[in-house]
Amino acid sequence: MPAFNRTLWRLAGKLARRLALQPQPPVSLDLWPDSFANLQQLATRIEKLAGRGWPAALQASVKQLRTLLARNCQHLGEVAEILNRPLTSDHPTQRFLYEELLALADDYEDVVYDLRAETIEVTTDPITLEDIELGSFRIIVSGKDLGTGLFEVIAVTPNPAVRRSDVTHPHVLDRRLCEGDASVPIQNALRDGRLGDFFQVVQQTLRTYNSSSPYISLSVWTGTNCSICDDSISSRASCCDRCEQEVCDRCHNYCSHCSQVSCDDCLKTCSQCEERSCPGCLAACPDCRLKYCPHCLINQLCEDCHAARNEETDNEQLEKAAPLAPVHSDSLCETDVPAGSR
Amino acid sequence: MKVLYINNDGAGFADQIEIEAGTTVSKLFSQRVAGGRASDYLIRVNRLPAAADQVLQDGDRISFTPVKIEGA
Numbered sequence: 080m081p082a083f084n085r086t087l088w089r090l091a092g093k094l095a096r097r098l099a100l101q102p103q104p105p106v107s108l109d110l111w112p113d114s115f116a117n118l119q120q121l122a123t124r125i126e127k128l129a130g131r132g133w134p135a136a137l138q139a140s141v142k143q144l145r146t147l148l149a150r151n152c153q154h155l156g157e158v159a160e161i162l163n164r165p166l167t168s169d170h171p172t173q174r175f176l177y178e179e180l181l182a183l184a185d186d187y188e189d190v191v192y193d194l195r196a197e198t199i200e201v202t203t204d205p206i207t208l209e210d211i212e213l214g215s216f217r218i219i220v221s222g223k224d225l226g227t228g229l230f231e232v233i234a235v236t237p238n239p240a241v242r243r244s245d246v247t248h249p250h251v252l253d254r255r256l257c258e259g260d261a262s263v264p265i266q267n268a269l270r271d272g273r274l275g276d277f278f279q280v281v282q283q284t285l286r287t288y289n290s291s292s293p294y295i296s297l298s299v300w301t302g303t304n305c306s307i308c309d310d311s312i313s314s315r316a317s318c319c320d321r322c323e324q325e326v327c328d329r330c331h332n333y334c335s336h337c338s339q340v341s342c343d344d345c346l347k348t349c350s351q352c353e354e355r356s357c358p359g360c361l362a363a364c365p366d367c368r369l370k371y372c373p374h375c376l377i378n379q380l381c382e383d384c385h386a387a388r389n390e391e392t393d394n395e396q397l398e399k400a401a402p403l404a405p406v407h408s409d410s411l412c413e414t415d416v417p418a419g420s421r
Numbered sequence: 422m423k424v425l426y427i428n429n430d431g432a433g434f435a436d437q438i439e440i441e442a443g444t445t446v447s448k449l450f451s452q453r454v455a456g457g458r459a460s461d462y463l464i465r466v467n468r469l470p471a472a473a474d475q476v477l478q479d480g481d482r483i484s485f486t487p488v489k490i491e492g493a
Binding site: 160168178182185249250256257258259260261263264265266267268271273275276279280283284285286287289292 | 427429430431432433434435463468469484486487488489490491492493
């Protein structure tokens with residue numbers, strides 16, 4: 080039996096008083112009355128359809144009712160599950176909290192209590208995820224925040240993501256853990272004063288990597304390689320707006336027309352001025368099929384094709400302007416027409 | 422007899438539950454965590470790591486905490 084610790088006892092008292100002021104968590108028992116009204120309506124309809132002997136309509140309605148019934152059964156099961164849990168909780172006593180505080184020393188080598196600030200701080204063992212050493216983390220919770228569920232996670236020897244110094248863990252941004260599945264257990268543990276459970280849940284969350292929603296993926300934690308030249312990118316990489324590949328400073332460029340960030344591979348050259356443009360800004364001349372930037376197109380044609388068309392038009396106009404055959408009019412309504420044209 | 426059962430998985434709640442005398446840690450685990458594997462959980466009785474065959478006593482506090490909890 081450990082010796083009585085007066086400081087911990089006083090801290091437990093402070094925490095107990097804080098938690099006693101917390102309201103009970105809200106309970107929601109929605110039984111979906113509208114959905115049950117729909118069920119009854121559908122059931123009545125099926126009864127009528129069966130009586131009339133309309134098999135196709137009956138089959139469709141039965142299918143619909145089965146789906147609705149399954150959904151409602153699942154929901155009722157979830158409500159029943161809520162009823163299996165305590166709907167109210169007693170506020171933890173000073174003794175309970177004292178025992179929780181004492182037990183932390185068995186789980187963690189480094190536990191710090193601050194009576195004045197009402198904070199409890201534990202340090203995890205070093206954490207390594209997918210061969211990346213992230214170091215130990217200090218988890219700090221304050222008695223003042225027990226009701227709000229706020230706490231801090233601070234890297235002791237930070238090994239942040241290369242691209243963001245405030246991301247010290249794939250699920251920690253600016254000292255805040257993005258709790259995910261741990262959210263409800265953390266809230267409940269803090270509300271119940273189960274400090275040991277709270278620290279354990281946070282620690283296990285820090286030991287787990289969820290590759291589907293990290294702030295920064297571990298695959299690019301220490302940087303990434305340029306998709307063009309394959310050189311390591313140690314600083315902030317650029318992402319090509321078109322192919323979304325990450326490229327280094329040397330291989331990234333801008334479209335000279337829309338200023339979109341593009342990798343060298345995605346930029347194409349205008350067939351006339353040879354400026355580098357993204358494919359979206361280049362258009363094919365319909366006559367020669369070569370691609371040009373907007374500055375080099377005249378009425379959607381390249382300069383050469385435009386000139387050629389102008390030349391053709393000029394020739395046509397000249398031909399039209401020149402008389403083809405003499406026309407003699409004998410009266411207002413008659414004209415000589417060459418033989419064979421009717 | 423009654424024990425305080427703490428489930429730190431999913432809903433993460435604590436509740437007093439009634440169990441039969443002689444119930445072991447592994448038996449309660451299979452009753453409460455359907456389809457779960459004990460090796461995927463940190464199991465504690467009265468705040469201390471527990472063996473699978475440990476028989477629970479009246480007033481014990483037992484907690485199941487998943488080894489892996491996914492943050493977001």
